[in-house]
Amino acid sequence: MVILPRITRAGRPRGDMSMNALAAHRIVFGGSLVTLALGFAGCVPQEKYDAAVTAARSYEQQLGSTRDELSTSRANEDRLRSQISQARADLESMQGLSDGSKVDLEKLRDAYDALSKQVAGMDAGGPLPENINILLASLAEQYPDMLQFDAKTGMLRFLSDVTFDSGSARVKDSAREVLRRFAAILNNPELAAFETVVTGHTDNVRIGKPETLKNHPTNTHLSAHRAISVRDLLVGDGVAANRVEVAGWGEYRPIVENGPRGAAQNRRVEVFIRPMTYDTTTGSWGGTTGGTAPTATPRATPEKDATAPAATPVITRPAPEKDPN
Numbered sequence: 001m002v003i004l005p006r007i008t009r010a011g012r013p014r015g016d017m018s019m020n021a022l023a024a025h026r027i028v029f030g031g032s033l034v035t036l037a038l039g040f041a042g043c044v045p046q047e048k049y050d051a052a053v054t055a056a057r058s059y060e061q062q063l064g065s066t067r068d069e070l071s072t073s074r075a076n077e078d079r080l081r082s083q084i085s086q087a088r089a090d091l092e093s094m095q096g097l098s099d100g101s102k103v104d105l106e107k108l109r110d111a112y113d114a115l116s117k118q119v120a121g122m123d124a125g126g127p128l129p130e131n132i133n134i135l136l137a138s139l140a141e142q143y144p145d146m147l148q149f150d151a152k153t154g155m156l157r158f159l160s161d162v163t164f165d166s167g168s169a170r171v172k173d174s175a176r177e178v179l180r181r182f183a184a185i186l187n188n189p190e191l192a193a194f195e196t197v198v199t200g201h202t203d204n205v206r207i208g209k210p211e212t213l214k215n216h217p218t219n220t221h222l223s224a225h226r227a228i229s230v231r232d233l234l235v236g237d238g239v240a241a242n243r244v245e246v247a248g249w250g251e252y253r254p255i256v257e258n259g260p261r262g263a264a265q266n267r268r269v270e271v272f273i274r275p276m277t278y279d280t281t282t283g284s285w286g287g288t289t290g291g292t293a294p295t296a297t298p299r300a301t302p303e304k305d306a307t308a309p310a311a312t313p314v315i316t317r318p319a320p321e322k323d324p325n
Helices: 019-041 046-094 099-123 130-142 173-186 210-215 219-236
Strands: 147-150 155-159 194-201 244-248 268-275
Touching: 046 099, 046 268, 130 147, 130 155, 130 173, 155 173, 173 219, 194 219, 219 244, 219 268
Parallel strands: 194 244
Antiparallel strands: 147 155, 155 268, 194 268
């Protein structure tokens, strides 16, 4: 029990305990509470603590990935709004022209309407037309073990463990039908003003097999080669080559914490569908304003997929690789 001193009218404590003694008593009492709290904290099992640390790191990585995606979406929106402003200015300047410029005026109006619809779709919560979201969501539901679809970012994720053999860039036969159906969606007229970015990812397990190292020296090479394989199949199924970009991040953009044997979730190929950044009709950067999607002639027979594609991927500043074990 703690006995508090009585306070006289003059504001001075009475009794046997001085002010210094009272302060010391309170410090000792507070220290006891801290010690007691630390004692309880020390009872947390080590495995629960490790799990909490792992989860926190995973959340931090997912947050970073989400921020990157949000930054890309905002950049696309800013670009579209800038194009709308330019289109509006051009439209106003054309309204005073004679009937001989009526065709150009109609084109400007169509461009303005197309850009407005794209921005409206982004404001509604996603970069893709609603009908395309429905088609992609339906495709993912039919292949839940292979596909994941995120309508907010317009991203379709292929899980590598069911899309490729271990250490290989050749698409499994079971995944080719899925890619064929995906290509048909990409050729939908509603995606005429959109392009795709195919991005490969791996976990952090180093490549150790000599036969794999010969074709894929690093995880970055393997991820890029897998992205190229997916791109080649899409182009072979009719998607115009100038609407498909490829990239490989290797192990450097995980979405979950890697364990001793990596993580299956990190072994993936992601396909983002975004507004065009290159005008295929004029050959200039800045995006298209609608119209018919460029088409490619589908291959007559399935092309032979080399284990290591000859195309050289764009590699994005990976950290130095350690010697494979």
